[in-house]
Structure formats: C-alpha cells, structure tokens
Amino acid sequence: MYEPPAMAPQAVNPLLDIFDAKSVAVVGASADPGKAGYQVLKTLLTMGYEGQVFAVNPREREILGVACCASILDIQTRLDLLVISLPAIHAVGAMKQAAQRGDIQGAIVLSAGFSETAVPEWVEAERELVRVAKSAGIRVFGPNCLGIINCNSRLSTSFAPGLTFAQGRIGYISQSGATGGAILMMAADQPKPLGYSKFAHIGNMCDVSNLELIEAYGSDPSIDVIVLYMEGVRDGRKLLEIASRVTRTKPIVLFKVGRTDLGAAATLSHTGTLAGSDAVYDGAFKQSGIVRVSSLEELVDSAKLISMFPKAAGNRVCVLTEAGGLGITCVDQISRDGILQLASLGRVTQERLTSILPAMAVVAKPNGYVDMTAAALTREHCESLRAILEDPGVDSVVLMTLPPTFLPALEVAKGLAAVVKEFKKPVLVCLMKGEPMAEARRYLEENGVPTFDTPDRAATALAALTRASLVKSAAISTVTSSVSDPVIQKALAARRNLLEPEAMQLLQDNGFSISAFHFARTKEDAIRAAAVIGGPVVMKVVSAQVIHKSDVGGVKVNVVGAQAIGKAYDEIVANVGKAAPEASIDGVLVVPCAAAGTELIIGMVRDPQFGPVIMFGLGGIFVEVFKDISFRVAPFDREVALDMINETRAARILEGVRGQAAADVGAVAQLLVKVSELAARYEEISEIDLNPVRVYAQGAAILDCRIILKQAASASAAAAGQSQ
C-alpha cells in the first residue's frame, strides 16, 4: 500500500532491539500482588512472553514459581533487558550492577520519585542513573513509567493488569501512563480488539525520548501507523525534523492536550513540559505531515481506520445510507471538516443506483449522497456499494445502515465485506452501537472493514486518514551556520535593537524588495529626501527608546511640500520630546506614502521548543479578536508559505471579496519565505514584526518594520513600558 521510502533503507534502529529482548530480569520482583514488581513478573510469565525471565529479590526464594536471584550479577546467561521496580533510592545501585555485567542493552526504570519531584537530590539521582547507564552503553527508559510492550514477542514491562495483547500494526507512544493505558483499553474495547505492534510510555525521558521512539517506529517494518499522545516536546525542531522524514512513508496520528491556556497551565503541573504556544505546535504538526486529532476517541478511531486502510487516493467521499437522519449527520460532519468533499458520482453510476435501489431511494441529492431508504435489503446494500466503488470519482465510502429491523445484520455484513475486498478503497461502516449489531460489527472488522459507533465519528476518522494520505510533509532546512551583519553588531554593541532604518537596510541587503527610504538626521535632510522620493511622504521618528511611535506623536502621514515637511519634522521632535523625554531622537525616517491595500501582519518569534517561528495574519482586530493567525517553523519554502496563508480565513479576503481584485498571494508567500530565511540566518534576531504589510493586486509593501535583538530584548521591553 505504501509508496517506497524516499530514502535508502536504514540499519535497524538499536532501540528496536530492546523491544526484541530475548531475556528480561525484574529487579525488585515482589511476592505482593499490590506491588508493580509482582504485576510485571506475572505479565511476563503468564501472557506468553517467549524469552527468559529472571526475578531478582534477595529476600525471596521464589515468586510465581520462578527462583529468585539475590542480584543480577548471579544470572549466568546473557541478559538483554532490565526492569527496575525498586524504590528510587535503590535504583542507582541496581544500575551499577547492570553496568558491571556488560551485556544489558536497555533498562526500564518503573520507579517514580526522581526528577518529577523537582527535589534537587532526586533530580541528581536521575542524572546519576543515566551517567552510569551511558558508561556501559545501556539505554534507559523512564524513570516513572509503564515501560514498553511488544505484542509480537508478548513482552510487556507494564504493571497495569488490565492490558491485553492483540497483534497489529500500530506503534503507540504515550506521554502519560494513565492516558496510554486508557488508549489501550479503548483500543481493546472494539468489535474486534484493535491490534498493535508496540507501545511505550517512557515517563521522565531521562535518556530515551519520544522523538527517538518516533524515529525507531519509523524504521520498524512491523509498524504501519504511529499513534501518539503528547503533552509537549523539549526539542521542537528535532520533532519536526524526524516527523517530516517519517511521515513521508508512515502516517503519524497525534492527540496533543494543552490546547487552551488553562489546559496548558495544567500540563505544566503534570509533566513539567513547557507547553509553549499550542498554535505553534499546530503549525509544526501540519508542516511535518503529522495528523492532529482532537480527542482520545478520534485517536483510536483514526488509528483503527488507518491500520486497516493505510491510504486513501483522494478526498472524494460517497455517503451511502439506509437511514436519512444518520446520513445527514455524516454529511454535516464531512462538510465541516474542511478536507473531505462529497464525490461527484458519474451519470452511469447514478443510473445503476437508480436501477438497483427502491423507487423511494434518494440518489445523488446532493451528489455524493445516496439514501437507499429502509426498503433496501442485503442485495441493494451490496450492489449499490459495488456500483459506487467502481466509480473512478469516488475515493472512499461511509456506509450507514439501521439497527436491524427486518435486515439480517450478519448477512449484510458478510455481503458488504465481500464487496469491500474487491477494491482498494477505504469503506467505513456505521452500524451504530448496541448488542444486536455486535456480531455483524465483529464480522466486518475481522474481515478488514472498520466499523464506527456514529456517523460523525466515522466521518472524522476518514478525515484523519485522508489528511494522512494527502498531506505532504515539508522538511525544514537545517539552520545554516549563523552569519552576522555590521548593523546588527553595532546595535548589539550599543545594547539596543535595530533602528527602523537599520532594519529596512538589513531587509534590503537580504533581498527584500523595499521602497525608497531615507534616514534623515536633520530637518534639511528630511526636506531633501522627500524631494528625491517625490509625492507625499510618511515621516516617522527614529529612536531606540520609542516603540509605539504613533502614541508619542512620532508619525506624520501624507506630508507634501518642503514647508510642510520641515514643520512635520519639528513637530515630531517636539511631540516625542514631550511624551517620551527619556528617548534620544536619532532622526526621522522618510518613506513614500503607500497606496491603500489589505493590511497583513508577518511576525517572527523564537519559540522555546521550535526556535524561529513565523506568524501570518490579517492586521488589527483579526489577530486579536478572531485569532485568525497561522504559524510555521522557519525556514520554509513557498509551498509551506502558501499553506499557512490558505489555512487562515484571511485567505478568502485575499482572494477578493465584495468585488475587490484578488491580492497578490504569491508576493505574500515570497515575503513569508524571506522572513523565515532571515530568521534562520541571523541568530541574534529574537523578534521581527512587519506590521502592517500592505498587499496589492500586484506586489506587497512593508510599511513598518521592527527587529528586536536577543541581548537587547529586556532593555527594549523596559523602553516599551515607558513609552506607553
């Protein structure tokens, strides 16, 4: 089903070897069923793990029929994996013994009580754990975790007793043990338990990180889809880099919490992850081809669908229903989602459906929607599904049928499954909940047809599959080695940000198209500059201490003629002197008046997780009230820039509403790309604010430009406070 990998096949990832461990020792094995050290051992012994299992406990002779060793040093055969289930205070000691052995590849530290306590001595103990392990080449998972599960070898280090194995092609990574457990239970509680290949919850991530696991799963031939629960990442750029690569061959579906400010606050108190701006994460996920879903149910529904149908050829879906109400619910969800569209059934298909279905049936009203009505029996279900799947204009089908009245549900299921097998198109069946449907749903899922509880959940899962199939991931270029610029050096030396004329010069030097500008240091200079520019000009005070120039009377627009320019110069100097007496005035920037146009904002900030990120939005209240903005991680190419424009509702305005000409979206995209490159090139720049940018039918103009430098950031914040 998959396209061939875009890169040369890699050597098998060493982390995968750890999942394939042939022998495991549980250090801290316990005879008390209330302890993790008992539950882990029990799982390893009773759930079919094929490798060798050792129990380490100096105070017990045997547990669950296994003789106990006093120490791992007593184990005479080769040992691949260690599970440490000891109080934190004893964990380092166990790791030291492991290091002595020399054969151990991985250690899962289940124990809590390390860095998550934020107590310095336990933070240090965790560091020591890693130091000891690294010295012996041991990779550490945890501490404070459930560890790993490999369904294929039936290896599980989890102490959660409710979990079951079901082999399949999903790779799970969860940043929360409880949520990870919940996901596995939801996945097990399907008509056919949803199979998976590997699961990992690695807690504090003192050594092995979620990102490494994504990479490992990416190279794992037993995994078709990677499913993540995430609260945040430390190194956003690395996530982007790895995910961009992995999603070229394997879908990644992700549920990330902390979407709202309060949710982010709760996240901080949970894993201590600096949640960062959720909007930046959102942009980064899109950029790297990760499919983000918005609930646990959607995560499991999508994982199920994608593990059964890894790819949809396109976004054209046909809704085939036996019941109007359910069908409409599905159409509503499809219309709302943004990626799916109703398929246009061809004339031949429509004629075939009309001849197959009862006279009351609704065929293609609207097109792509077919209501078979309650008079449709098994034959009608199967034949209309076949007719639709044969239509080359259909990429996928959502089929809803009734809680059974006179329809033999199992017979319908058998018929449908046979038709689905003839094609390679995703077909999602919604038989609703309830015991009467259970057998039919089980049959369908056992025969490769996913079923869903409600039509809207089916449509939502299909949207996720379609996104995963269609979205192209754009690898970010690695940041080129940082260069510098004399203008930046000068400002840094003076511990200030770039003055606006300097900022414009820097843009111009970096290939931005900038209209004429002149930095006038005297009144006469301003008059001369305006004469050269010609036509009405805008004059703006230049001062390192003034951020909000208009607020202090530092801006004059539409100034014409030498006398007016001289007067404006004097007024600006007087106004600013009065409103911001502490500001030293360097002069006045003289630029031509720009024509009217739609105003945009383009900004750059350095995100703690993702580094330089670029923001795009319509100016003013659109950003503040409508939050109609998009983010991407810099640097990026034109395609990403166009995506980030199109994602906002502002894009519709740029297309030209109310009879206005379409704006030059290409020019805006080019500007975004250039800003993203600038941000990557100069590490000293901490913020860029092009606000407003005016866009026209042809071209775009930067009207105001602010560049904040890293060292000067705090000084400028103080200045901003003063000038307001």
Added chain:
Amino acid sequence: MYEPPAMAPQAVNPLLDIFDAKSVAVVGASADPGKAGYQVLKTLLTMGYEGQVFAVNPREREILGVACCASILDIQTRLDLLVISLPAIHAVGAMKQAAQRGDIQGAIVLSAGFSETAVPEWVEAERELVRVAKSAGIRVFGPNCLGIINCNSRLSTSFAPGLTFAQGRIGYISQSGATGGAILMMAADQPKPLGYSKFAHIGNMCDVSNLELIEAYGSDPSIDVIVLYMEGVRDGRKLLEIASRVTRTKPIVLFKVGRTDLGAAATLSHTGTLAGSDAVYDGAFKQSGIVRVSSLEELVDSAKLISMFPKAAGNRVCVLTEAGGLGITCVDQISRDGILQLASLGRVTQERLTSILPAMAVVAKPNGYVDMTAAALTREHCESLRAILEDPGVDSVVLMTLPPTFLPALEVAKGLAAVVKEFKKPVLVCLMKGEPMAEARRYLEENGVPTFDTPDRAATALAALTRASLVKSAAISTVTSSVSDPVIQKALAARRNLLEPEAMQLLQDNGFSISAFHFARTKEDAIRAAAVIGGPVVMKVVSAQVIHKSDVGGVKVNVVGAQAIGKAYDEIVANVGKAAPEASIDGVLVVPCAAAGTELIIGMVRDPQFGPVIMFGLGGIFVEVFKDISFRVAPFDREVALDMINETRAARILEGVRGQAAADVGAVAQLLVKVSELAARYEEISEIDLNPVRVYAQGAAILDCRIILKQAASASAAAAGQSQ
C-alpha cells in the same frame, strides 16, 4: 429539584391519554415475522404490556396465541388505541371503521407510502385519513413511523425488535425512525441502561406534530427532560412559543442536523422539511432556552446526566483527576466550551486537599484543577471529593480515575457514590472504557452517579446541563395585529419599495432616533436643506430603481457649501442618468456626515419557518468571511438583544480593543429591539437592512436604511439586477 412552574397547573394533555391506552388493536397483525404487523404484536404480547391486545386480520385464525378478529368492529370491549400496519391503500378503510366505533382516541399509522412519496394520489390519501379521523375525534400519529413507546405501561407500537424498556424520566421525540432507534440503542448500551418514560417517532406528522408532543411532555409529570432529534419544523414560531414555556420548568436537549449547506440539501431529500437557515434555528433555540448539542453521543450523554442531576446551581466546575493526561483533556474541553469555568477553590479547601492528598499531588494549579496523582487510594479519592463538594464556590465536579492498577475500582466506586449522595451537586465520573471498569461504572450509575467514556465527553455533557440550568428562556410576544402606514400603502400602490426618505420617516414615526434628514427634490431644495442641517453633508440619490447607490455614482460624501452642494446634486443626477438610464430619479436625500465609528449591520428577513428574524453582525467582511452573525426571532426584549450581541465575537470589539473606548452596546440593543418590534408591527415589510449602523461611545446612528415590501420584493430584485 425544579423550580415551581411559572404557570397554573394545566389539565392533563389529551395526547398523554393515548400513551396510557388500556387497550390496543393491531390492524394488519401478521403471522410473518418479517412483517411489522407481526413484530408489533409480539412486542405488545411479550414485553409486559398490561393492557388488552387485539389482533385484526380476516385471513388468520390466531397469531402468537391471540385469536384474530376480522375487523375492529368485531371487538366488543372498549378500544383506546389502534395500530394500523396495512399497505397504504387499505389504511383509509381501517380508519373509517375506527371512526364508526366512536371509542378510539388515537391511531398510529405505521404504513409508509403516503405524502412522503410526493405522488398526488398518496398525498391526498393522507389528507383523507386525517379528515376521517378528525370527524371521529381520533388523533393520528404518522403515517410512516415507528409510533410511540410508554415505558411505564410497557406499551410499544414500534416494530424495531432490538428495542428494550428501561423505566426512567426522559421523554424522547425523534424526527427519524432509524435515528430514534439508534438513540434508544445507545441509551440502552450504557453501564446502567438509560431509562426513559416515553418515546415517539411520528413520521409524516399528518396530524399530531412534534410541537404538540413537546407540549404534552412538558405537562407530563413522569418526564424530567425532553430529548429531541430534529431535522426541521414547519412552524418555527410555534416551536418558540411552546419551547419557551416548557423550558421554564423542564430542560429540552436537542440534536438538529442540516447544520451545513450540504447537510441541509440532504435533509430536504429526507423528510422534505424546508431546512431553512441553520443559523436562524440556532438563534431560536437559544431564545427559547433549548440546549442544542452537536452529536448523537452528546445527546445521549447529556440526557443521561440531566436525568440524574436535573440542575446545576452554577457554572463553576472542579476537575479532580488521578491522571494528569485525562485531567488536562477535561480542562481543555471546559475552557473551549464557553459556558463552564474552573471553580476557584477557597483557601480552606486547598489546605484540606493538601493535607488529604499525597505530597506529589497538584492542588489548584490552575485553581479548580486537582491532580491527586496515581498514589491516591480510595480514601484520598473520597475525602478530596468531599472537601471539594463542601466548597460553596463549586457547582459541579468532573472526576477522572485510572484504569485500575492497584486501585480496587468497585471499592472506589462505592466510596464515591456515598460521598455524592451527601450533596446535591452534579458529579460526573470518568472511568474510561473497557471491561475492567464495567462493574464499577455499573455500580456508580445504579447509585445515581453518571459515568462517561472520556473526559471530554463528560465536560461536554456538563456544559449541556449547565446551559439547561442557567439559560433563561425569553418568550416572544405574539405578533400584535398588523397595522399599516400611509407611506407603506403609497409604496405598495405604486408596486415599489420604500424610498430611503420614506424608510427613515417610518423609523422616526416608530420611535427610532434618526438624525436630521431632508428629501430634496431639486437642487435649490438640497442647498436649503444643507444650510438648515449645517456642516458637511452626505447626498444620496433617491430612486425606487437604484439599490446600490454608490455603484451608479449616486452618493457624495462630505459636501460643504452651497456651490459644492449644487454641483454634487447635478453630478448625482447625471451619473445615475448615465449608469442606470431606466431609473426614475425622485431627488436626493441630504443628511449630516456621521462621525467615524465601528460599523454594524442590523437586518430583518422573514424566514419561512420563523417569520420575522433579526440579524446582527459587524459590517463588511466580518459577515461574509467570518460569518460572525447572530439571529433572533422578532419581537424580543433588551435581554435577548444583549444576548445576540454577546454571542458574536464582534462583542469583544464593541467592548473596546486596542485602546478604543467601549461602544454603546445599550444603544445597539435598543436599536435591535426597535427593529424587532417594527418587523412584528408591519407585516407588509419583508426585509429591513440598516447597513451600516455606526456605534459610538454614546449612541448609534443609522447611516443607510433599506425597507423592502412584500409585494414589491420581486420587482426590486429585478431592479437590483439591472443596477449592478
């Protein structure tokens, strides 16, 4: 729990008597299990119905052990209810016999093939059915329906075999049989099957309507919450009138499909309901206190919660979790919903929680969020829940706990249920899915504590309960007997719409505050008028044929001085004469220039279902691109007007963003109320368009006003086409 009804107790609704029928005859009883006439009879005989059951079939001796009558006229004892399960062609005959008897109160016509076919002869047959029934005082349910279920008497006319009875306090009304069946199955498929009192699916609604059922359920003491699946209504005003009354004492929760344009198109082909604008429905639901939900699962979740806890005292919710990931998911959903907010736990509560919970616990970070951590045992769960419920700042609690690790789930459930019983506050428990939790969830629900599959679904259900508890329904005044106005009469006689000066006059006569305006029929007149007004004026062409005045050069702004006014007058006449030669020019409207301000749109249209509806939004692209508009049914009071303003994101702009002064929201509300009253007063007005209205720190001004009359509507549309 409920507040006492605001009205005097009514006589029992006669429709409820039909649900309480003591004897039922199935006309068209069948021996074939594949027929509805068999399934209905079987349900009546085997599911515990306490009344008498008769089978009518002239060709059978007995079915399912019941002797068959050849005709209902052969039944010698009193007969309350008839179920007609005959081909459409025989239904009228059966109804005629029913009419002859004189004792039958209600007839459920299951048969399909009537007006839904849109075939004239069957549409007529349905009418005949009603005529016959009416003549004998028989109320008809259907045709083309599942009919009714009364769980208390175990009466069911449904032929869907999977349905079960579970007594409870929900009243269901579904506009789709399949969806209604699906809802019942989803309700049955809960840890404790969700009980209900009555269910109705009444198909074509040839006689009894959904609205009458809402009214009947409203007066039914066995029903606490009314749960609806809706595709559309014929008489929106009646819905509003009935629902406004019912929701004062009983919550109505509703799932309506056809939210999107394509969904609405599919709705049209399903029940033939003119879907109308979903945004108008949305406004009407809010106005009448109906709680709208957005999926079937949300409908069932909300129904469960509200039937267990009919009321929340407020919107302050505490999230209590044993697992961070689940807790954050819940907080995210609470923050997004708009009605709920995290409770502020008092200092004492926080101290108690800190002393109860393990040291690792996160107490009130953010406030209202408590993470007990995985170290919390049964005692910690129960005591912290009690501490939180005792806090007067908490109205409700969502509690999440883990898939069991070492926690005995049933013991926790018992402890929690005991604590919940001590208080009257809603507590929602989320134990996630999966077999290991099933017993604990069952115990909780059997002891009055609702459980939910995921944290976000719990939060969403709580939002619905909170809306139902807090929202006040605003009864619409019935439209006063329509008056007319000489200006309207004159325009109607001329088959045209109101000229702008006439429209302004009408507004002024109806108590709107309008700035000075003058309808100048000559140049000299315009000059005189401007002098009287003083200051710069706006001049606009007055012509019944010109709608888009600016497009034809018919508007001049900021005109000052006699000479300029004379010139502007001539130019307007010349421009319009050239651009719209067919237009007859009546003169020029002269008004003072209005100060700059935030521009709004206030509109009125007559909706096919709801009659006059008022639209509010910010001007221009906010309406077109951001769809940031709200609707209410006219007439309404100030409180509704404020609601409709606050519902838009524009409200945040009116509050004053970016340092601007707050706008006079009271003046906008007053204007909305006045427009709503005007629309109700003059039935001849089909559309009002005040666009723009400018709002200031004090007051608001109508800058442009268009009033379209009913008779002239088509003529004006033609004119609009020409002038563009």
